[in-house]
Amino acid sequence: MIDVAIVGAGPYGLSVATHALAAGLDARVFGRPMQAWEWHMPRGMLLKSEPDASHLSDPDRRYGLDAFRRYSYGEPVPVETFIAYGKWFRAQTVKDALDESTVTGIGTEGGLFSVTLSSGATLLARTVVLALGFLPFAHRPNALAQLPPEVSSHSCEHHDLSAFAGRHVAVVGAGQSALETATLLVEAGAKPRIVARTPSLAWNDTPDERRSVLTRTLAPRSGLGTGWPSWVWSELPGAVRYLPKAARSHIVRTTLGPAGSWWLKERFDGAVPVTLGVRLEGADHRDAVRLHLTTGRGTVKTLETEHVIAATGYQVDVGRIDILDPNLRRGVSAGGPRPRLSRTFETRVPGLYMVGLAAAATFGPAMRFVHGSDFAARRVTRGLVSQVRKST
Template identity: 50%
Template sequence: MDDLVVVGAGPYGLSIAAHAAAAGLDVRVLGRPMASWRDHMPPGMYLKSEPWSSNLSAPGGRHTLAEYCVGLGVAADHGSPLPIGTFSGYGLWFAGRAAPGVEEVTVTGVIPQGEGFLVRTAEGPPLLTRTVALAVGVMPFIRYPDLLRELPPGHVSHSSDHGDLARFAGVDVTVLGAGQAALETAALLAEAGARPTLVARRARLNWNTVPQPLERPLRRALREPHSGLGTGWRSWVWSELPWAVRRLPAPTRERIAATALGPAGAWWLRDRFERRVPALLGHRLHGATAAGGRTRLTLTTAAGESVVRETEHVVAATGFAPDLRRLELLDAGLAAALETLGDGGTPELSAGFESSWPGLFFAGLLTAPSFGPSMRFVHGAGFTAGRLVKGVRKRLGARGPLPGAAKVADRARTDRAAGGHPWT
């Protein structure tokens, strides 16, 4: 029986695995490494966060994005956006050095079993483990406007459905949304030869400003400190004090998670977008029907006027909504037994990211209502990994170095020797 099975091999899952292996836990990581970044983001996208705040987490601060970029001969400078492909490559490089071998299997069930869990996969026999960390990323929580759900296949997609936008060349596309995903998808569509139009409920678009230099006069630095989530004291609190956010009343935490760091486009995208993409702002979607091979969208302006727009395809860049009820791999009885926040969409968690079910831990988007908005970003992986592994060790009753460290190290060396990390 394993000490810990990590479900998910994105930034959070890999960071948790790195800390767990270093702590001597017998840990296994299940999933496709960096799947969301590799499979659901088209070429031409850039990392919105600064390189220095986009590290995966290993004990001692090792295996940073900057270290990886040095090896490539690529600059990872403050104020210079990095391609998503570079970040995906960094995640694979990190996986080959900091974490035990990732097993590329699809987890289909996490079921209570005795004092631990049975983890089923689509590819092999089930696994037994004492604890489980669910770091499943954002893909299970895609959010679609209800009005688009009845459209026939081919008429509508989510922005995360596209690893390549070239197929939309020459196509009239309507992009719904006002955040980075919507703005960048629309710009990339235009650059790929499509004819995009952005439709947003907001009366105006928000754009991040050019980042201030890292080295600044002391007074200015104190007035607007840098943080992993941007500049300013409010961003600094969300970035650096997730433990403090957790101590707030539950309704306050939920409100912060839902409203802090709202939709905005990166400063480096603004010119590309505004030169190429027309926008219908202050327009709310009122209806959507198929009209032959096209889609007829009924929009309502802030003044209450009705506007009809016909388009060949609709891309909903409407983000992700954390909801336990959409996590199909979680045993239904177990999910129903969990203590939850608010309307029951997210789990109530301990300071160590443990749910009310002993041994079941969560990481990433589902934890934002407990620990704040940093859990929506890569930057939150550092805080999560260390605290979660401490929580696992507490659950296992660990005292000092745990048995299994040698086995984990031996397995990692064997995997590398056998070519188990093709991305290293």
């Protein structure tokens, strides 16, 4: 029996494990370090987050990204470097508390959590932290539901885009994932096209480190960008929790909306054709994939392609966390598909916690990014210590 089972070894899972171990808890983290980043992000990707917003968290802030490799402000970080940093962070902090087994099931037994592993072993834990990241929540438009998987996929399913060389690919979406995927497809020899309902693409401004005192006062810089709203959502996620549900939903939905990074625009412009201002109504597949689109004026048009990639983001739904047994799922989702969490990230099931993207509906948009891992790890560890003390 252990105090804490942490499911997921990405930035949030490794950060929580580091803090829990430092607090004296018998904690173990399960999963291959940085697996989602290594195998579900396209090769050649650059992080959209600034380097100073890409640190994993340890109690003394000794093992930030800048301790592994220093980047200047505005310099994009290659995903390969970030993956190597995450693995280095694990070696410095979590060490032998990592078990690379996959968690296949979580239930309850005698007032404790039973955690079943891919090895067939089962262990008992007083508390469980779900640090599942984004993969369970990949969102695909209903309009693509009838397409077979060999011609339709989500952007998180691709690591090596060279498999599409010479093929026509429609990329649905207008955010960073869509625009960068399309750009990398071109550079891999494919023939992509962006398809999106927005009438025009948005691009982030080039960062300017030399800002006046007045500009810094009126628009402070934060882990989520510049401006007072971004600063509050970035630096005070605990306060977001006390806002009305509708306000929190609006903040999460509208903060840092679909836009491409400034450094991507030059590579994208003139290289990737676009079909904008259209709504995807449906799709079918015979000799080719046909996307049925409606323009703003109600005109129906058809776009043919060989493959379609949905770069359409992620939507949290507890019902999709299939490692939880049905009773735990029902307990967590009693308030809706997105978990309502306590101030220490505890779900409605005592002793069961969620961090990362799953916590965004409660703590705001910072939880969608690596930047939120420091707040989450510190807060959830307080809850874990308190819960373990009560149960022993």
